[in-house]
Amino acid sequence: MTDIAAILPDLVALRRDIHQHPELGFCEHRTAARIAEELRALGLAVHEGIGGTGLVGVLKGTRPGPRTVGLRADMDALPITEQTNLPWASRVPGTFHGCGHDGHVAMLLGAARVLAAEPDFAGTVHFIFQPAEEGQGGARAMIEEGLFERFPCDRVYALHNWPGLPAGTIATRPGAIMGAADKFRVVITGKGGHAAIPQDTPDAILAAAALVQQLNTIVSRAVPPVQAAVLSVTEIHGGEAHNVIPSDVVVGGTVRTFDPQVQARIEARIQAIAAGIATAFEVRCDLAYDRYYPATINDPVAAADALAVAATVAHAELAPEPAATSEDFSFMLQQRPGAYIWLGQGVGDHPAPLHNPHYDFNDAVLETGIRLHCALARHWLA
Ligand SMILES: [Zn+2]
Ligand SMILES: [Zn+2]
Known part of the structure; x- marks a missing residue:
């Protein structure tokens, strides 16, 4: 030996x-x-x-x-x-x-x-x-x-x-x-226009606000209570002037999970919520979801x-x-x-x-x- x-x-x-x-x-x-x-x-x-x-x-x-x-x-x-x-x-x-x-x-x-x-x-x-x-x-x-x-x-x-x-x-x-690490980014695209003429411009800021709220319901409503998961919205970028409705807003964050089914469920819910927000607010929502490391x-x-x-x-x-x-x-x-x-x-x-x-x-x-x-x-x- x-x-x-x-x-x-x-x-x-x-x-x-x-x-x-x-x-x-x-x-x-x-x-x-x-x-x-x-x-x-x-x-x-x-x-x-x-x-x-x-x-x-x-x-x-x-x-x-x-x-x-x-x-x-x-x-x-x-x-x-x-x-x-x-x-x-x-x-x-x-x-x-x-x-x-x-x-x-x-x-x-x-x-x-x-x-x-x-x-x-x-x-x-x-x-x-x-x-x-x-x-x-x-x-x-x-x-x-x-x-x-x-x-x-x-x-x-x-x-x-x-x-x-x-x-x-x-x-x-x-x-x-060890957990899975994913990141997501939703680009919300409206049109951009005068803040005093909102009827002509889809409001990407308001859509982003609704999106952030809805994303925070996913873990509590779509994941079984005995499963562990985290979804954190960590970025929001948009707007530069008090009198302009911006043409686009970006919302980003991370998802951490331990079970591939939970991971898939969360990604699907983000996609569905983004599509719903797009319809409701007359904007485009483009989701990029990156599963960079699996569990x-x-x-x-x-x-x-x-x-x-x-x-x-x-x-x-x-x-x-x-x-x-x-x-x-x-x-x-x-x-x-x-x-x-x-x-x-x-x-x-x-x-x-x-x-x-x-x-x-x-x-x-x-x-x-x-x-x-x-x-x-x-x-x-x-
Ligand atoms: Zn290390
Ligand atoms: Zn290491």
């Missing part, structure tokens, strides 16, 4: 090197090159340039077997100025690993080292390093470029570090674990497997509820059964919350993450 403690100093150094050299989504050239170099040194076949800067390392077990598993880490940083003052703080102004993806890379490379040293499993492990998780859909980009056709995975797993959960504790849940839905069997496997490496618990934030591993879970798993970073002030300028990945949990990745692969490829 590889002595994980012996390789940890190396992995901590690698994690901090990546932390010092953060790269934004689809620009992870140095990070991806570093990962490719590490994987090649282990003897893995490496396939680069999938969905931009994404790459996959392939490790075949020494025993034959049809099964395949994908383990995923994200590589991108955030456009935030780091305020940790750590010796390994970002050297790139305005760019920062504030979501711990540097730790995700180090844990998955650690797992590749351990599994490559002792590949006594039946089947194939695909180490998936994806770009652009932070809002740009790097996972979708890899899928669109044939990720799962080229590298079959009948199970996929991803770990995300989780401040607020005790350090080293592992948690997941069947079903929804992250764990396969129940894969999540149960993940919890049972996690209990063999650390304290594992069933997460009581999903988080309202979103994650583009959701696109991979739409394609293949699997689970998204939280790895505790610690409670209290250290580390700071994700996306906070004082955040830093807790290196003390690297070992647990490596063990979990390895155990998930070995369990599926037993």
Whole structure:
């Protein structure tokens, strides 16, 4: 067995090197090159340039077997100025690993080292390093470029570090674990005219006011009371002069849901209400509805497997509820059964919350993450 403690100093150094050299989504050239170099040194076949800067390392077990598993880490940083003052703080102004993806890379490379040293499993492990998780859909980009056709995975797993959960504790849940994030924009078009001659000009301002009120009835009236959903109108733009009825007004906002049926119902209601407002106020309402990240839905069997496997490496618990934030591993879970798993970073002030300028990945949990990745692969490829 590889002595994980012996390789940890190396992995901590690698994690901090990546932390010092953060790269934004689809620009992870140095990070991806570093990962490719590490994987090649282990003897893995490496396939680069999938969905931009994404790459996959392939490790075949020494025993034959049809099964395949994908383990995923994200590589991108955030456009935030780091305020940790750590010796390994970002050297790139305005760019920062504030979501711990540097730790995700180090844990998955650690797992590749351990599994490559002792590949006594039946089947194939695909180490998936994806770009652009932070809002740009790097996972979708890899899928669109044939990720799962080229590298079959009948199970996929991803770990995300989780401040607020005790350090080293592992948690997941069947079903929804992260929310869907949608945005909408309704352009209300009237005609524009003199404020003193309203009979000649459809009033886009009044239509917008009615639209905002009606949109706020959707969650209370069209969503079952036991389901969670949020619809917030966050923007309204229109009008510039006291004596002009403007020709158009824009209303925008966001929708967060955990169930695709609820998501579909809300989108349909926005469409219907906008059409009704158009008729009632003699304006045009053009809706743009963008489902940019779907809900992250764990396969129940894969999540149960993940919890049972996690209990063999650390304290594992069933997460009581999903988080309202979103994650583009959701696109991979739409394609293949699997689970998204939280790895505790610690409670209290250290580390700071994700996306906070004082955040830093807790290196003390690297070992647990490596063990979990390895155990998930070995369990599926037993
Ligand atoms: Zn993030
Ligand atoms: Zn993240």
